[in-house]
Amino acid sequence: MSALLEVKEVSKTFFAGTPNAVWALQNVDFSMKEGTFVIIIGTNGSGKSTLLNAIAGTFPVDHGTICLDNTNITSFEEHRRAKWIGRVFQNPFSGTAPEMSIAENLALAARRGQKRGLRWALHASLKKELRNRISRLGMGLEDRLDNAIGTLSGGQRQALTLLMATWLRPRLLLLDEHTAALDPKSADQVIQLSQEVIHKDRLTTLMVTHSMQQAVHLGDRLIMMHRGRIIFDVTGAEKQRLRVEDLLYRFQEVRRRDQLDESAADMLRKNYV
Amino acid sequence: MSLFAEHAGSDQFQRSQHEPARERQEYGSVGMTLLIGSFTLGIILSLLAIGVFISFRVFDFPDITVDGSITFGAAVAAILLVHGRDPFTATAGGFAAGFAAGAITGILHTKFKINGLLSGILVMTALYSINLHVMGRSNLPLLNVTTLANYAEHAGNLFFMGKSSLNIFGWDVPMKDAAVLLCASLLTVAIGWLLFAFFRTDLGTAMRASGNNPQMMSALGVSVENMIIVGLALSNGLVGMAGALLAQYQGFADVQMGIGMVVLGLASVIIGEALIGARSLGLTIVGAVMGSVLFRLLVAIALRWGLDPNDLKLITAFFVFIALILPRLLAGLRKRKS
Numbered sequence: 001m002s003a004l005l006e007v008k009e010v011s012k013t014f015f016a017g018t019p020n021a022v023w024a025l026q027n028v029d030f031s032m033k034e035g036t037f038v039i040i041i042g043t044n045g046s047g048k049s050t051l052l053n054a055i056a057g058t059f060p061v062d063h064g065t066i067c068l069d070n071t072n073i074t075s076f077e078e079h080r081r082a083k084w085i086g087r088v089f090q091n092p093f094s095g096t097a098p099e100m101s102i103a104e105n106l107a108l109a110a111r112r113g114q115k116r117g118l119r120w121a122l123h124a125s126l127k128k129e130l131r132n133r134i135s136r137l138g139m140g141l142e143d144r145l146d147n148a149i150g151t152l153s154g155g156q157r158q159a160l161t162l163l164m165a166t167w168l169r170p171r172l173l174l175l176d177e178h179t180a181a182l183d184p185k186s187a188d189q190v191i192q193l194s195q196e197v198i199h200k201d202r203l204t205t206l207m208v209t210h211s212m213q214q215a216v217h218l219g220d221r222l223i224m225m226h227r228g229r230i231i232f233d234v235t236g237a238e239k240q241r242l243r244v245e246d247l248l249y250r251f252q253e254v255r256r257r258d259q260l261d262e263s264a265a266d267m268l269r270k271n272y273v
Numbered sequence: 274m275s276l277f278a279e280h281a282g283s284d285q286f287q288r289s290q291h292e293p294a295r296e297r298q299e300y301g302s303v304g305m306t307l308l309i310g311s312f313t314l315g316i317i318l319s320l321l322a323i324g325v326f327i328s329f330r331v332f333d334f335p336d337i338t339v340d341g342s343i344t345f346g347a348a349v350a351a352i353l354l355v356h357g358r359d360p361f362t363a364t365a366g367g368f369a370a371g372f373a374a375g376a377i378t379g380i381l382h383t384k385f386k387i388n389g390l391l392s393g394i395l396v397m398t399a400l401y402s403i404n405l406h407v408m409g410r411s412n413l414p415l416l417n418v419t420t421l422a423n424y425a426e427h428a429g430n431l432f433f434m435g436k437s438s439l440n441i442f443g444w445d446v447p448m449k450d451a452a453v454l455l456c457a458s459l460l461t462v463a464i465g466w467l468l469f470a471f472f473r474t475d476l477g478t479a480m481r482a483s484g485n486n487p488q489m490m491s492a493l494g495v496s497v498e499n500m501i502i503v504g505l506a507l508s509n510g511l512v513g514m515a516g517a518l519l520a521q522y523q524g525f526a527d528v529q530m531g532i533g534m535v536v537l538g539l540a541s542v543i544i545g546e547a548l549i550g551a552r553s554l555g556l557t558i559v560g561a562v563m564g565s566v567l568f569r570l571l572v573a574i575a576l577r578w579g580l581d582p583n584d585l586k587l588i589t590a591f592f593v594f595i596a597l598i599l600p601r602l603l604a605g606l607r608k609r610k611s
Contacts (some may be wrong), residue, residue: 079494097490120475
């Protein structure tokens with residue numbers, strides 16, 4: 001079976017040519033099979049969110065190709081990729097339009113990547129479906145469909161964003177630390193909902209997380225990024241055996257290697273410069 | 274001719290002051306004529322207010338194009354009328370003219386990445402020359418042409434069975450003034466409702482959301498850039514239409530008539546929000562219309578009290594300034610209290 005997502009030799013440098021240049025992605029090769037749930041972890045600035053944004057098309061990449069579902073989407077703008085991709089952002093404010101009602105937000109999501117014409121956004125059959133699917137979130141939001149989303153809590157907004165991203169089954173679901181800004185209870189709730197929908201719809205999912213717990217317990221493959229590169233990739237039984245201690249050990253290893261690099265550079269500088 | 278765009282209001286006021294007594298008796302009280310005139314102007318300019326609402330409130334885009342596109346709409350409508358086209362075509366032409374101007378501002382901003390304010394200024398400046406070319410001179414009177422105002426009088430004649438004046442709340446009102454006001458109101462209600470309906474369609478909700486949260490709309494497959502272009506086009510289309518109606522109502526198009534119109538529209542939107550709040554889309558649109566009418570009435574009263582018409586722009590600008598800083602001032606006061 002060919003891969004659903006194929007990222008080939010992708011590089012991205014921010015502020016290129018300035019002293020502040022950041023090599024966010026360096027020749028990243030990465031592919032995902034249909035139906036897999038991949039977790040990305042990494043230190044701050046390791047490029048994990050950049051990788052997600054490169055796939056989503058937030059910015060053009062400097063080098064390399066991205067293929068989704070056998071289509072080369074490298075040159076596609078963000079909104080053209082939305083047909084295949086559902087996204088939930090880290091910031092609960094990013095995924096919903098605060099001044100519009102819950103119902104209107106979902107109606108917008110119900111036409112993700114499709115033509116939008118002059119049909120009523122909230123037609124009768126959609127309204128019925130809305131009530132149905134929102135009540136399944138178990139948050140009591142089905143009675144507040146006409147309230148502005150801005151009046152909801154971060155957890156509720158994130159749950160709705162997740163529902164919006166998966167309203168039409170996406171070929172690829174991108175979750176970018178979508179529980180990082182939530183309190184622990186809401187985070188658990190949103191993770192629970194994510195697991196349910198990913199399992200039920202057999203969604204191909206790429207999830208960035210900061211939480212070691214989530215990284216260990218979720219997904220069937222894990223990749224670790226550091227300085228714009230993938231440095232660790234486990235899958236299958238090995239992933240299932242993975243524990244928090246193993247990840248912490250990996251992170252320490254990375255830190256030691258960085259320190260080694262620095263001290264080596266220091267030594268070279270002293271001796272030769 | 275006053276250099277300022279208020280001439281419609283101020284001229285009419287001055288005209289009615291100089292009316293001979295005989296005419297006054299014939300047309301009922303001056304006060305009532307003035308009131309009806311202000312009402313009609315307010316209703317016509319409410320299309321401007323609705324247009325400004327789209328750019329300023331839906332897209333949070335300070336669109337100065339308005340100053341040029343209202344004149345553009347008036348100029349195109351006037352020249353079409355002078356060339357013998359019917360007033361409906363002329364009004365539609367005014368809409369189309371504004372629509373094109375708004376689309377260009379949108380394209381400058383999104384495709385060429387020019388600052389929003391500057392895009393509007395560029396188009397507004399360019400339109401000044403274009404308007405002169407369209408009209409062939411700086412002021413184009415609409416003499417001996419049939420306008421929508423004439424149509425309204427005809428309709429009024431049929432409807433009120435040829436009465437020359439009507440009795441409204443004990444006031445004698447010239448039938449033709451009442452008919453024009455009535456028709457303008459019907460048109461505004463129709464357009465306001467159409468816009469309200471549009472904003473509830475798939476395309477319209479996507480447009481509102483593109484202003485409210487562009488990042489989300491990109492992720493949902495909408496080209497925010499295209500939405501801004503279409504939104505500004507629609508906004509300026511309504512403004513151009515207001516210009517077309519204004520020209521037909523006052524009987525001329527003038528190259529200076531757009532000066533300060535964007536601030537005037539903004540003032541109307543702000544008054545509307547103060548009157549009935551911005552809680553829902555429908556209310557905001559109704560508010561913009563009410564704000565426009567109320568603003569006109571305030572202007573009429575101020576002029577009656579002897580305000581120099583030349584000071585109107587200054588006072589309008591000052592009013593908008595106060596309205597813009599008021600929320601912060603109030604918040605500051607509240608903080609100090611607690």
